[in-house]
Amino acid sequence: MTGSAERLFRKIAVIGQGYVGLPLALLFAKKGFTVLGIDVDSRKIEALRQGQSYLPDVRDEEIESSISAGQFYPTDRFSDVTEADAIVICVPTPLNTQHSPDLTILEKAVGELGTYLRRGQLVILESSTFPGTTRDVVRPALEKGSGMTAGIDFFIGYSPERIDPGNDKFGVEQIPKVVSGLSAECLEYAGALYSRIFDEVVTVSSLEVAELTKLLENSHRLINISFINEFASICDELNIDVWEVIAAAKTKPFGFTPYYPGPGIGGHCIPVDPLYLQWKAQKSGVWSKFIQIADEVNRSMPAYVADRVKALLVRHSAPEHAHVFIYGVAYKKDINDVRESPALELIPLLVQSGYDVSYHDPYIPEIEAAGRTYRSVDMNEDTLRSAHCVIIFTDHSVIPVEAIVAAARLVFDTRNATSGVPHHGNVIRMGAGEGAL
Ligand SMILES: NC(=O)c1ccc[n+]([C@@H]2O[C@H](COP(=O)([O-])OP(=O)(O)OC[C@H]3O[C@@H](n4cnc5c(N)ncnc54)[C@H](O)[C@@H]3O)[C@@H](O)[C@H]2O)c1
Incomplete structure (x- = not known):
């Protein structure tokens, strides 16, 4: 990890404040980052702003203290992503009625993200999905929306979320984090970011x-x-x-x-x-x-x-x-x-x-x-x-x-x-x- 990679990240946007995104956003906040918790569900954002948790694993006090320390900003304003140095996507990836992958929610999120992307940002997908999604779905959508080139103007990674809701033996940060990147530089940045919040980072090729x-x-x-x-x-x-x-x-x-x-x-x-x-x-x-x-x-x-x-x-x-x-x-x-x-x-x-x-x-x-x-x-x-x-x-x-x-x-x-x-x-x-x- 280079010093320059470490200095790159101060503000993180986490898109999707559900079972995966909220604990991750609070972990980033706990580790000293400024975090934008972005969600389209305005009821969730309102609850978070009131310091109210909707997840049994997350205590109200964790939210309250992160907000009052100025580390955590819940928002439904998607355009705020432009302020972030790194953007982590945690939106749902369900099945459709034919029991096949339904990437509509992810496509909508990355379509919108592309229009706000700025040079130097790191985008990491955490949603569970089939191999090829980050390269063939996320990358083109971001390039199209931004007019920039992934791996050169901005950086892309994928890191599967392995959280186990209800498991009080393994907190998020104790679960080794598997991290990948589109290029060697993308991997370096993604690894540098996660190694600041997870106990162990496992990089893959x-x-x-x-x-x-x-x-x-x-x-x-x-x-x-x-x-x-x-x-x-x-x-x-x-x-x-x-x-x-x-x-x-x-x-x-x-x-x-x-x-x-x-x-x-x-x-x-x-x-x-x-x-x-x-x-x-x-x-x-x-x-x-x-x-x-x-x-x-x-x-x-x-x-x-x-x-x-x-x-x-x-x-x-x-x-x-x-x-x-x-x-x-x-x-x-x-x-x-x-x-x-x-x-x-x-x-x-x-x-x-x-x-x-x-x-x-x-x-x-x-x-x-x-x-x-x-x-x-x-x-x-x-x-x-x-x-x-x-x-x-x-x-x-x-x-x-x-x-x-x-x-x-x-x-x-x-x-x-x-x-x-x-x-x-x-x-x-x-x-x-x-x-x-
Ligand atoms: N729940 C788990 O235990 C778990 C564990 C590991 C991985 N995952 C994976 O993580 C991903 C997210 O799962 P989850 O359980 O957190 O889902 P969730 O439904 O709890 O949360 C997703 C959130 O994303 C929000 N959202 C949808 N579209 C958005 C958009 N365009 N912009 C901003 N927010 C948007 C939703 O309102 C919702 O609050 C899925 O791919 C899932 O498979 C889940």
Whole structure:
């Protein structure tokens, strides 16, 4: 890292103040940079200006103190990017209805950014995407908008975001940062910037290597978690407890990595990113059978849970319009994110079966599912007793599992949250071979 590279960066613009962009903006601010937190959602900007966080991992005080120290400026004025020395893009990269990459949001952001770009700025894409996006989508849009040449007049890099919302063991800065650049100079600048805020920077030889690194990580998780979900359903049929099998297998000190069953994988990353890779592979005439199967297994999980619950209710002679109460609708514990949550698929399946569905999630006040809005209801002894079945869908750390088990008539636990909790035969743990109960 050269001294000149270090001196280049004082003001940073982070485009997109969501799960990725906000913690990153606050990390830059904490490390002494002046940060513009840019978002098109004016409600988010207003909340930030009031020092209010909308993410469980970010405390109000972090926002307040960064703003009052003059380090953090939330804004919905995109043109402010001209003031920045470096611009980091953290906008969503979802799938379209055909389950293919939808880069509309990114294209709009870089289209606009191009018109404000000025000489010497460094632009880094952090959104997860298929290899070639930074070179073939971002670069031409910025060059077209600015009339300048990337690598000469301004600099481009790609660095995958590897944040794990809800994980208090690894803060953003402790996760090694993979960094790439369009040219050697771009890489030098991008590396210099990130090495000032991350404990470890891992530079790679091309934009595409960095882009594919993220897709490898998330495809690896999708495939392995889908496999353990399939394995868990086999264990159910064999009347063998998958949780005990995993616990035993992981005593092997090498060559085995434990993954844990659940009601399906959600979120903006793991079910989505592998399909970005699949799309890109297909364009090149190849195809990942593993991703295809893992995606299929993952998509089948809400139906698997619904079928198990239906069978249980029938076995327990529940009425036709039984009340099913769901604890947790977030796609994983301790977060307030329902994007791609399998709960949004499970609820319509239960409703179609004639059940009256309600839910409680301490982090999610309302959701849209089965064509209507559901509001999180209070969870007390009465709510639990009145349900014919309680599904433990998300195992938030604050789950009052003993109280649920004590009050509920039937519990279908998709997360092994009730393991070791005394019960009176009213608890079925998914994958534990307890189907016959
Ligand atoms: N959420 C995660 O855990 C995670 C982890 C690693 C990587 N990623 C990747 O990071 C990217 C962002 O994900 P996220 O979860 O932070 O999404 P998010 O929806 O939480 O945040 C994105 C923000 O960008 C804003 N935005 C959209 N268009 C904009 C524009 N033109 N200008 C300014 N702001 C704009 C949105 O209003 C939103 O607030 C995605 O590519 C995702 O795959 C996410």
